[in-house]
Amino acid sequence: MEGLRRVRRRFPTKMLLKHRRLLQVTGLVVLLLAVRYFNFAGRIVDAAEDLWYTDAYLQTIKPVAVHHNAGRQNTDIACVIESALGSCDGIGFAALVLQAIDEITTCLARGFVPTVIWTDCDYCGPPGSDVNYWTWYFKAINEGIEDRAKAQVCVAPTTPLFISSSLYLTRPGAIGELDDFRFADMEHKVTNFWQPITAETRALANYVISGYLSPADRVDNIVNTFYESFMAGNINIGVHLRLQEGHVQEMNFFKQKIPKLQNILQIVHRVTNDAITANTGKEIRVFLASDTDEAIDVFKAEFGDNRVLNIHAVRGQDMSDRLHHKDSSRLLGEQVLTDVLLLAKCDFLVHDESSVAALAYYYNTDIRSYFVSGDPSDHRRLNAQPRFEADDLFRHAVARVTSNILVPPGWRESSLLIGLTTKWHVLWGFLNSDLPTEDVMCYYKNVKWSKCYEEFQRSEFAKNSDLRALMDV
Incomplete structure (x- = not known):
């Protein structure tokens, strides 16, 4: 009996060693199930807490x-x-x-x-x-x-x-x-x-902008200095271009697609040629507001360094990184507003779906829209005159x-x-x-x-x- 008891004490150790891979897999499954259970339970607790917070907050659409x-x-x-x-x-x-x-x-x-x-x-x-x-x-x-x-x-x-x-x-x-x-x-x-x-959207938004959204003196000085130095006296074509992944995902959410860069270049060429024909003797400038340096390089190679204008701004990944720092993010907002106000000073606006383009379009009710993804009915609607004052x-x-x-x-x-x-x-x-x-x-x-x-x-x-x-x- 003593020998039998000793064998029984040793037996689990041998089994553990012999079937350790199976036990490891089983243990992992059990651990995952436990984690999933506790995670689900934790989410139930979180949801209850969120319901407590949102009970009144969400009962009106806008409190x-x-x-x-x-x-x-x-x-x-x-x-x-x-x-x-x-x-x-x-x-x-x-x-x-x-x-x-x-x-x-x-x-x-x-x-x-x-x-x-x-x-x-x-x-x-x-x-x-x-x-x-x-x-x-x-x-x-x-x-x-x-x-x-x-x-x-x-x-x-x-x-x-x-x-x-x-x-x-x-x-x-x-x-x-x-x-x-x-x-x-x-x-x-x-x-x-x-x-x-x-x-009508544009006219009413501009009505409010005119009375309540005057740029701060600092921003106004930056915009006016740039305009007088590079844009005054010329025919200006504003181009807003967003190519970063975040905008792609946003457009996918709205079941829309971002146009290809080549399509945008073709439209800018067409607008440029029409502007030259209609304004003999005047210089053409392309003011480009973009979220990547690569897009600016492409435009300058296509239209010439002296014709393509842009402000000095943070772009690309550096722009995303700076949003996490409060002080530098104010600079980003100022640069966006500067782009908007300079786009609004242009004669034409080449753009796709964007809040920046919309804001520029509202600031200047005379600017002509070239909506890249639009069809003829979109173009007529965007460039129509409002039915009411x-x-x-x-x-x-x-x-x-x-x-x-x-x-x-x-x-x-x-x-x-x-x-x-x-x-x-x-x-x-x-x-x-x-x-x-x-x-x-x-x-x-x-x-x-x-x-x-x-x-x-x-x-x-x-x-x-x-x-x-x-x-x-």
Whole structure:
């Protein structure tokens, strides 16, 4: 028996050595299953936490809070635009500006006094309660009105889960905000189409830009010096060209393809030849705004060093790397704005889908668009004259915002149904890694800089009745 017991003690060791490869594989499978189980459980916990944070945040498409300033005699209602509070998802500088234009338009249509405050964004500096990086790029808009007014309405950033309805939307069935609008008409190409840019879109955006988006003196001096030195007195063809992988992925998301560089060169050649024919004796210049040095080299080889113009800017991988550093990212935003403003000073604009191109197109209502991926109907629409004057278009926007706020909510808009639908979408999205949880956490991290901090922290969002009272309708 003693020998038998000794054999039994030794037997597992022999088996382990003999079948160690099988045991290693089995152990690995068990470990992977355990990791998967704990990972799934962890994600359940994360999703529950995210639901806690997003419960109120996502129940309105774009949260609006109202803060009443006790004792103020001023009758103004300040409209504080804080879209940068949620810009942790890598939104481009031009798209962030387009969001601001959209929100300024809505504030004005409601009869409120707008001001824009950027305390934290990809193109800002270190965040804080006493900084406003909007003024790094643009002149301040009604600075300090939020403290002087009897009440302030704070507009938080759009949630990444739902898309709010812009006042610029005019076509039934279209979705999106101004930064989502496309040069192409997507109505019959995708299920949920983004509204195409129209002459009316351009005229109303320019109306707001003219009154509220004057470049800061520093930026204005840079742009004017470059223009007077290299572009004044010439026929200028602006070209915006994005070739980096991030833009390719963005276009794929919208079920669109980036045109080949050769196609763009052909169009620039055609525009150049037409411009020479129509403007005998004038020099032609090509101002190129691109995200790669390689594209600039190709254009200079094609059209000549003396004809192709570009600003000194950070491009390529260096540009992506610098976005992670707050101080240097401000320089990137300034360079993008400089490109936009110089493109807007051109006579022609050769471009594809891009927020930079859209912003330049809105800044100058006389510039002629050459949309590279467009068809003849796109070209006619983009270069048409608006059917209404800008003042009339703004009155139409006022009528839309008023009618929207007066319409009583139907059963589909009940708070219970919206809450349940929201929770389901959030839970499903987080568990399937389809939705960026960091966007929601970004909002809650940055909301402490909001002028309506207490209201947002308590999720006290304004209802239509609150806004009706402030609008006196």
